[in-house]
Amino acid sequence: MTRIPQRTVERFFRYCQFLHSRLEAGGEFVFSHELAAAVGVSPEQVRRDLMNFRLKGTPQRGYPIKEFMTELYSHLESESLTKMVLVGVGNLGKAILSYFLKRRPNLSIVAAFDQDPEKVNRVYSGCQVHHIGQLEKFVAREKAAVGIITVPASAAQEAADMLVRAGVRGIVNFAPAQLKLPPGVFLEQLDITLSIEKAAYFARKTKIKE
Amino acid sequence: MTRIPQRTVERFFRYCQFLHSRLEAGGEFVFSHELAAAVGVSPEQVRRDLMNFRLKGTPQRGYPIKEFMTELYSHLESESLTKMVLVGVGNLGKAILSYFLKRRPNLSIVAAFDQDPEKVNRVYSGCQVHHIGQLEKFVAREKAAVGIITVPASAAQEAADMLVRAGVRGIVNFAPAQLKLPPGVFLEQLDITLSIEKAAYFARKTKIKE
DNA sequence: TTATTAACGTTAATTAATTAACGTTGACTA
DNA sequence: TAGTCAACGTTAATTAATTAACGTTAATAA
Structure with a gap:
């Protein structure tokens, strides 16, 4: 094709x-x-x-x-379920979990991970939170294909390394940090703050013309 | 130039x-x-x-x-402060507020709006939440240039209309809805779920090559 | 039956963005 | 003081993406 x-x-x-x-x-x-x-x-x-x-x-x-x-x-979609995991259950993480609640048949976030004992074992939007220490084992066992990183910038690379070691094929990174990944792992960088800054710039520029 | x-x-x-x-x-x-x-x-x-x-x-x-x-x-940046407001103080809204805390000298979120009385008058990350009914008056008075929409899709157009009437020049929309805006207002569409779906697609495609 | 027409599907032209190529610069060294 | 070299800056070539143009199709109505 x-x-x-x-x-x-x-x-x-x-x-x-x-x-x-x-x-x-x-x-x-x-x-x-x-x-x-x-x-x-x-x-x-x-x-x-x-x-x-x-x-x-x-x-x-x-x-x-x-x-x-x-x-x-x-x-666009595999016939079988594509499993994703989320790392970092802050406000953004929770928002993403709620968005993905029963949204697509063959795409779902099967688990979330955080280091905060306060959050571990809780359930947000139907998704169980595990301790970050369990991540590698879990991802490898469940063959999760995509990891979503919503931790602070300082912890992003570490999270990415764990995900890669566990075998994910794609990473969506919300942290404002440039990740170093081996070739073959797809990276989607999504810096929300940056996008807003960009919009502010273009909003100022867009004056008379269109 | x-x-x-x-x-x-x-x-x-x-x-x-x-x-x-x-x-x-x-x-x-x-x-x-x-x-x-x-x-x-x-x-x-x-x-x-x-x-x-x-x-x-x-x-x-x-x-x-x-x-x-x-x-x-x-x-890229105006010499004076560019004011922004946020509409919808859910998880995503809170996340954005915390990201913008003292990040850029000439760019800040000066107020947030929500319809939930539970949230009104509270302060998140140093940003005061007002009732949505106050939005137009506030934005017009403060001459806020950019509106950030983090409400559910069903309420997005309404929020956009209010912002436009109040005179913003740019909108960043996180809701999965196609906004209808008059020409001259810059629109940045940021659909997080869509981006993740896209990443899942490319993660599957990226197998051997690259 | 044939003229009309609205929307398709394709090819071509244009524009935007990326990648490559290569001459230039100026500090450092022999 | 001339050679080396690493990184700049520009132009050119390539590739990707968008826009435009236009012939095609099939239902409708005169």
Whole structure:
């Protein structure tokens, strides 16, 4: 299969989000301009994106949502459950746990870890918290594929090392620290503060023009 | 001045982050390969980026950090304080408030808003929570430039409308909802769940290659 | 039946971003 | 004082991503 561009994949998750609600509302078809409006891009872009997935629509009805979703998931999601773990049960960690509560069928956070004895053995949003010392054993046994790091910057590398040793294939890092990972482990860096700073910058710049 | 590419601006905040700690540690100069390692890009990219800001370095010492920072802030940050407000004091909101505690001199979250009477008038990380009903008046009076939305998706558009009416120029939206904003208001969409889903996808894809 | 039309699907053109190439600089050394 | 070298700075080449253009399709209605 032909390679799908990064950006396209990102948009696909957003299309998907919208289609889910649409499907629930009983819709069977969707037009490119509807998808476009829903995620804030141009209809041309939508059609361009859909081409990559070989999805066909008709001028009269648009694209069949069911097929869309099936095709989409066949590309974007494994058939089996992808297990994730979360390291660091602070405010951000708790927020993420609550977001992921029964959201996607084949993707879930199966455990959380923290060093604070106060938090260990508690359950947040249906997710059990274990002591950080158990992490490696647990991840290796459960074959968790992704680790989410929400610890302070100073502890991020250590957390990453543990996750890598235990065999995760991807890491989502919320700590403002540049992680050193072996090749083959996917890294998604998500610095919230940085994003807000960026927005503040562009908000100032965006004056007259558009 | 020549226009600076989006991506470059994003990287600049990361360079800046690193340089800050470097400066504190007493460093005066920095090489492109050091910056590159610190933020995870190639040295060529760093030099390319620095070109946009007309920053000069010498082969022997690299770039002078002080000048770098000065130049950088003159572009990226206003001289006066940029005020931001946060709407929705849930776990994510609290996390953001704590991150922004005395982090940048000219950028701060001056107030938070929530509808829950339980939270109103409390103080989180040095930030006072007001009732959502006060938002418009407050934002207009204080001339806050950026609004950060951390409410549930169903309430996001309403929050955005209030912020826009009160005159913000930029919005950072964490809710998984496509906001409709008038042109001229900068929007930064930050869907955490989506990012994690994306990472899970790429983690599965990244097998042998790379 | 055929004209109309709205939206698709593809190719092409443009623009943005990254990577590579390579000449330049200036401290250091023989 | 000339050679070396590491890192800069610029231009050029490549690649990725977006936007535009336009022919195609099939339902509808004259």
